[in-house]
Amino acid sequence: MFGLLFLTSAVSGAKQQSLVAEPADPDQYDLSVWNKVLPGVNSGFGSVDLVEIKGLPPAYEVAEVKRLSGWKGERVHCKVLVWSAVADEQIRVEVSDLVSSEDTRIGKIRTGKIRAANTTVQAVGFVLTDEFPGGNDRRVKGRIPAHLKPDRIVKTNRLSLGARETRPFWVSIDIPPDAKRGVYTGFVSVRSSKGVKRHAISVEVQNWILPAPEKWSFHLDLWQNPFAVARFHQVPLWSAKHFEYLQPLLKLLANAGQKCVTATLIDKPWGEQVFDSHGSMIRWTKNADGSWSFDYSAFDRYVQLALECGITEQINCYSMVPVGNVLTWFDAASGKNVSASMLPGTAEYEAIWRAFLASFTKHLKEKKWLHKTAIALDEREEDEMEAMFKFLHTVAPELKIAMAGFYYKKLNSSIYDFSSNWHAVKDLLGDPLVARKRAGQKTTFYVACMIPKPNNFTFSVPSESCYEAWYASAQGFDGFLRWAYNSWVEHPEMDSRFVTWPSGDAYLVYPFAQSSIRFERIREGIQDFEKIRILREAILRGSSAHSDSDSSLSASLTSAGRRLDSFMATIHYQTLSSRSAADVINEGKKLLFDISNELSD
Numbered sequence: 001m002f003g004l005l006f007l008t009s010a011v012s013g014a015k016q017q018s019l020v021a022e023p024a025d026p027d028q029y030d031l032s033v034w035n036k037v038l039p040g041v042n043s044g045f046g047s048v049d050l051v052e053i054k055g056l057p058p059a060y061e062v063a064e065v066k067r068l069s070g071w072k073g074e075r076v077h078c079k080v081l082v083w084s085a086v087a088d089e090q091i092r093v094e095v096s097d098l099v100s101s102e103d104t105r106i107g108k109i110r111t112g113k114i115r116a117a118n119t120t121v122q123a124v125g126f127v128l129t130d131e132f133p134g135g136n137d138r139r140v141k142g143r144i145p146a147h148l149k150p151d152r153i154v155k156t157n158r159l160s161l162g163a164r165e166t167r168p169f170w171v172s173i174d175i176p177p178d179a180k181r182g183v184y185t186g187f188v189s190v191r192s193s194k195g196v197k198r199h200a201i202s203v204e205v206q207n208w209i210l211p212a213p214e215k216w217s218f219h220l221d222l223w224q225n226p227f228a229v230a231r232f233h234q235v236p237l238w239s240a241k242h243f244e245y246l247q248p249l250l251k252l253l254a255n256a257g258q259k260c261v262t263a264t265l266i267d268k269p270w271g272e273q274v275f276d277s278h279g280s281m282i283r284w285t286k287n288a289d290g291s292w293s294f295d296y297s298a299f300d301r302y303v304q305l306a307l308e309c310g311i312t313e314q315i316n317c318y319s320m321v322p323v324g325n326v327l328t329w330f331d332a333a334s335g336k337n338v339s340a341s342m343l344p345g346t347a348e349y350e351a352i353w354r355a356f357l358a359s360f361t362k363h364l365k366e367k368k369w370l371h372k373t374a375i376a377l378d379e380r381e382e383d384e385m386e387a388m389f390k391f392l393h394t395v396a397p398e399l400k401i402a403m404a405g406f407y408y409k410k411l412n413s414s415i416y417d418f419s420s421n422w423h424a425v426k427d428l429l430g431d432p433l434v435a436r437k438r439a440g441q442k443t444t445f446y447v448a449c450m451i452p453k454p455n456n457f458t459f460s461v462p463s464e465s466c467y468e469a470w471y472a473s474a475q476g477f478d479g480f481l482r483w484a485y486n487s488w489v490e491h492p493e494m495d496s497r498f499v500t501w502p503s504g505d506a507y508l509v510y511p512f513a514q515s516s517i518r519f520e521r522i523r524e525g526i527q528d529f530e531k532i533r534i535l536r537e538a539i540l541r542g543s544s545a546h547s548d549s550d551s552s553l554s555a556s557l558t559s560a561g562r563r564l565d566s567f568m569a570t571i572h573y574q575t576l577s578s579r580s581a582a583d584v585i586n587e588g589k590k591l592l593f594d595i596s597n598e599l600s601d
Helices: 031-036 226-233 240-254 299-311 346-366 382-395 422-428 431-438 463-475 519-544 551-568 581-600
Strands: 002-006 019-023 042-045 067-070 075-084 089-095 098-104 107-112 119-129 148-156 158-161 163-172 182-192 197-208 219-222 260-264 283-286 292-295 314-318 328-330 334-341 375-377 399-404 417-420 442-446 481-484
Touching: 002 422, 019 119, 067 260, 075 119, 075 158, 075 197, 075 519, 089 119, 089 163, 098 197, 098 417, 107 158, 107 182, 107 197, 148 431, 148 519, 158 163, 158 463, 163 375, 197 299, 219 417, 226 240, 240 551, 260 299, 292 346, 299 442, 346 382, 382 399, 382 417, 399 581, 417 422, 422 431, 431 442, 463 481, 463 519, 463 581, 519 551, 551 581
Parallel strands: 067 197, 219 481, 260 314, 283 328, 314 375, 375 399, 399 417, 417 442, 442 481
Antiparallel strands: 002 019, 042 075, 075 163, 089 158, 089 182, 098 107, 098 182, 119 148, 119 163, 182 197, 283 292, 328 334
């Protein structure tokens, strides 16, 4: 079933195997199409909105030239395709320095440079995926057709191209914050034994600055699973080697603007719905005399690492209302772990949680983390939450509440950080969302297993990952939540399918801090969200400042604001039923490009 993809990669602190297994393609094709392919190695620029089939030549027109644009400090990307009908070829893709120049009386003078060091070229690996079967989120491998899709971004610019194969490379260019405005040109080189092919590439740098990710306003909350990391890498939980593997994953997440640390107060707060169930980061012990003690060692080390990696705004702790309402602790008298089901509102529940909260809040104060810590819940019942909220407000009112789920009018004002299920966002729009903004509360939305689109499955249209942030901006949400950053399946680098959920639902990135096309496009959408926010703020400031002094400038600002608002109004819950995500975001990006140039002239 599995072939070998010759990719080499190294990660800080841990080397990855040089031979990475890649699945055989389960689909069958008419290979006669390869007879029409030019001999040798073919290459060019593909579309980030389209998906290639490994066993076929590109099914759409591949470009010889790529023109990109972006703000200072922005990351822009493109895709380079290589394909051949003949035997194996060792391929290496590189990007030159990009240089800007201007004409003078004495000829062209170089005015700026984006160095090749600002560019990252990475091969894209193929993984097994499946399909969305008519809205049913439960599946068994083999019953739903499997396919091979490009998603895993591997940390190497080299690969072995087999006969009758098409392979993508992901090219990212980080525009320096101090770059000068202008058009920077260079070329992408595709090297093989047949020689070198060069393709022209340019980046138009606009006269606007995108802040660094830690300053983005977008409230990104992707739930981490450190237990999956220990299992995959076969290292002891919370050992030095475990943290060595965790660090690059958390840095990758922080560089996308992540705001929340995912911490666990108890064992299996979500039950056993993923391959690696979350354990508790806190050891609960009921002493022989009936008192309680709590060991925060793992909690402290994980939270501290996340903070050091740049995830600093919020610590979301799961959960006082877990799936099944089961709580587990070590009983010193018997020397055994004990589990019991406890419902919020009962005396037994409140006695145990009162002891914990007294200790926990004291510990958080000592760590200076209390102000950023929230008790977090996921899709719990209204009566259970109501009882828990009342108890928490009485016993530990300093702790915030974070929740992902459905809108309950009676409870909503008590939730500091609320993420609405995609299917329920309409209940939140209008007055409830306005009220939450006035109260200084965070409001996001999330997608998951039962939502065909937009979504982030390995079989989803790539542009939907970018579209989610555009939707958030259009509807007034503060950001986006997804339940699984890295709840890996058994063999995540090869097979993204899982018994319970659609392929890729459980993770967005791969082991060894390998990114994915899905994750990079989420990050792209967040950049667009920030650009929309910055332009709107500039239009508002400029309109106020020039309303009387410069009528032409004021009219230009007013026009830009109206065009932006008019376009954003087209993005709503039903938009993707009549338009593709790619059409929407590409029209929006063109508008942002035009307005950015207009307002900087």
